[in-house]
Amino acid sequence: MQASLPGKADGQQSALGHCERASSHLWNSLNMSSGVSSAVxxxxxxxxxxxxxxxxxxxxxxxxxxxxxxxxxxxxxxxxxxxxxxxxxxxxxxxxxxxxxxxxxxxxxxxxxxxxxxxSPTRTHQLLEHSLRRRTAQSSKQGEVDTLPGQRERATAILLACRHLPLSFLSSPGQQAVLLAEAARTLEKVGDKRSCNDCQQLIVKLSGGTALAAS
Structure with a gap:
């Protein structure tokens, strides 16, 4: 087990290194002027x-x-x-x-x-609330990059809140399970299988009475 830990750490650092290079290219791209026809x-x-x-x-x-x-x-x-x-x-x-x-x-x-x-979780909770507000799925408009505008952000916010916010900021276990089930369906639709699985695991823990949120 211990022998595998350096490999995991190396993989983490390698991934972060790729992120840094991509981040630099993205920033340069944002600071370059482009033609109006290709702006969108x-x-x-x-x-x-x-x-x-x-x-x-x-x-x-x-x-x-x-x-x-x-x-x-x-x-x-x-x-x-x-x-x-x-x-x-x-x-x-x-x-x-x-x-x-x-x-x-x-x-x-x-x-x-x-x-x-x-x-502090108070401001964090307020920010998550912006994404948690329900939005009706509409047909994609010009410039939209999601097939379900706002729904993926809502699903991810549900997962983050249930996993990381203190219990005092969360609803009852039953309500959490309903929200997590909704999030899992959305994440499955957009192909995020890992996050969908995370939601399902949290639902299982809730049903077993295990505390989910970080203290």
């Missing part, structure tokens, strides 16, 4: 890249956090992890100024970086 397409690609980077950084952090929780410990992201996340979050904010589909993702990732840093 460029923004869509930049949003896709930015959201992917932030989601990958979140996934890497959650793997570390889950390992620590299994040992009864609390894991907060390192300074370098937070710096990288903040840089990509800055890219997302910059993109959101002129591209509305990016705006709704800002609240979710702002909440995530607070969870990573172990910041």
């Amino acid at each position: 397409l460029s923004s869509m690609m930049q949003l896709l890249a930015c959201d992917l980077l932030l989601s990958l950084r979140t996934s890497l952090w959650q793997k570390q956090a889950s390992s620590s929780q299994a040992l009864g410990e609390t894991y907060h992201a390192s300074a370098s992890e937070l710096t990288g996340f903040q840089r990509d979050l800055g890219s997302l904010r910059k993109l959101a100024h002129g591209f509305r589909p990016a705006y709704r993702k800002v609240f979710l990732h702002e909440a995530t970086v607070r969870l990573m840093a172990g910041a």
